[in-house]
Amino acid sequence: MAELSGxxxxxxxxxxxxxxxxxxGLAAAGAAVSVCDLSDPASxxxxxxxxxxxxxxxxxxxxxxxxxxxFAKETNAELGGLDIxxxxxxxxxxxxxxxxxxxxxxxxxxxxxxxxxxPFECVKAVTPFxxxxxxxxxxxxxxxxxxxxxxxxxxxxxSKGAIIAxxxxxxxxxxxxxxxxxxxxxxxxxxxxxxxxxxxxREVTSAIAAMRSIKRDQLPDDLVGAVVxxxxxxxxxxxxxxxxxxxxxxxx
Numbered sequence: 001m002a003e004l005s006g007x008x009x010x011x012x013x014x015x016x017x018x019x020x021x022x023x024x025g026l027a028a029a030g031a032a033v034s035v036c037d038l039s040d041p042a043s044x045x046x047x048x049x050x051x052x053x054x055x056x057x058x059x060x061x062x063x064x065x066x067x068x069x070x071f072a073k074e075t076n077a078e079l080g081g082l083d084i085x086x087x088x089x090x091x092x093x094x095x096x097x098x099x100x101x102x103x104x105x106x107x108x109x110x111x112x113x114x115x116x117x118x119p120f121e122c123v124k125a126v127t128p129f130x131x132x133x134x135x136x137x138x139x140x141x142x143x144x145x146x147x148x149x150x151x152x153x154x155x156x157x158x159s160k161g162a163i164i165a166x167x168x169x170x171x172x173x174x175x176x177x178x179x180x181x182x183x184x185x186x187x188x189x190x191x192x193x194x195x196x197x198x199x200x201x202r203e204v205t206s207a208i209a210a211m212r213s214i215k216r217d218q219l220p221d222d223l224v225g226a227v228v229x230x231x232x233x234x235x236x237x238x239x240x241x242x243x244x245x246x247x248x249x250x251x252x
Contacts, residue, residue, distance in 0.1 A: 003232045005030035008054075008081040010072070012062050012122060013089025015041040017191040018220040022086050025224035026231060027053040031084065034075040036060035054079055062089050062118035065125070072125040082129040084231045087119040087140045090159070093193020097152035108155045115159035116166070123170060127179065136179035139230045140167045142242060144185045147250040160185075164242050171240030180239040182230045187246025189218045213248025222247075 009026045013019040015037035023044055027033045032054035035041045041057035048055040056078050060071045076082045091114045119140055130136025143160040150157050167183040174181060188194075188208050209217050226245050229235055244250050 003029055003234065004084075004228070006081075007083040007231070008032040008034065008075065008079045009084035009086060009231060010034045010036070010075055010082065010122070010126065011086040011088055012036055012060075012118070014057075015039040015044060017093075017193060018186075018189060018223060019086075019088040020044045021220035021224055022088060022227050023048060023055075025221075025228050026084070026086075027051060027055065029228045029232070031231070032079040032081075034058075034071075034079055036062070036071055037089065062122055063113050065121045068121045068125040072122075072129065076129050081133070082126055083133065083135065084137045085122060085126045085139065086227060086231070087122055087138070087163075089118055090115045090141065092143075092156055093191055093197055095153065095156055097199060099152060100154055103155055111155040111159050112162075115156070116162045119163060119166065123166075127174065127177075130174075130179045131177045134178040136174075136177075137231050137235075138170065138174075138179060138181040139227055140164075140181070140183040142167070142183045142185045144187045144244050144246040144250045146185065147244065147252070167242065168240050175239055180230075180236065182235070182238060182240070183242040184223065184226050184230070185242050185244045185246070185250075186223050187212070187218045187244075187249055189220060189223065191220055209247075211249055212246065216247070218245075218247055 009031045011023045014023045014035035023033045023035050027048045035057045045055050045057035058071050060067050091111050140163050142163040145157045146161045170181040
């Protein structure tokens with residue numbers, strides 16, 4: 001695949017797990033890839049570099065607007081452009097399921113800061129470069145829990161609902177600049193963080209898989225095609241949309 005040849009993509013939260021899989025997929029499609037995370041992304045950077053693709057990585061806190069702007073500038077300078085943003089970084093896998101009355105205000109604020117303000121800061125950082133080029137693709141990662149009204153994760157579900165609203169508003173605002181803004185809503189995906197969370201036992205994940213039309217676990221690789229499609233010229237006349245990728249559990 002080379003449909004993204006000559007393009008540069010930022011993927012946040014890409015040191016491991018689903019974000020790393022997005023980075024692999026975009027690189028395989030021909031894009032230069034810039035990854036960031038709170039953890040050192042050296043491992044995925046070295047892996048992608050070994051394939052011959054252009055890649056760079058930084059430790060970045062996406063809630064720090066100044067740090068994100070610096071990262072965007074460095075990406076543009078080192079990789080020769082900035083065309084695609086995948087807003088992947090978020091809190092989920094480490095969250096504990098809790099009733100409404102047990103969610104402390106501090107925890108609510110932390111989830112909203114990372115899951116909503118973080119993507120906002122990233123969009124602010126990349127928009128000037130995309131506007132200058134008259135072209136850009138912003139792909140926000142929401143969640144199919146928004147459609148399901150998932151209980152016991154009110155802070156997470158609310159934050160991902162905000163991402164869909166943000167996507168629609170940005171699509172209206174940035175369309176005249178040639179910037180397309182779409183979202184992907186993954187189903188429950190067996191990322192590394194989820195596999196390491198004792199709440200999600202094999203019994204729980206099997207029960208979730210049984211509710212899908214495609215009756216198996218959802219894996220990070222199941223999301224890559226949707227991201228590459230929304231990043232590519234094939235989706236140039238699509239904006240403001242949310243693509244659900246959950247094996248047919250949700251149908252709109």
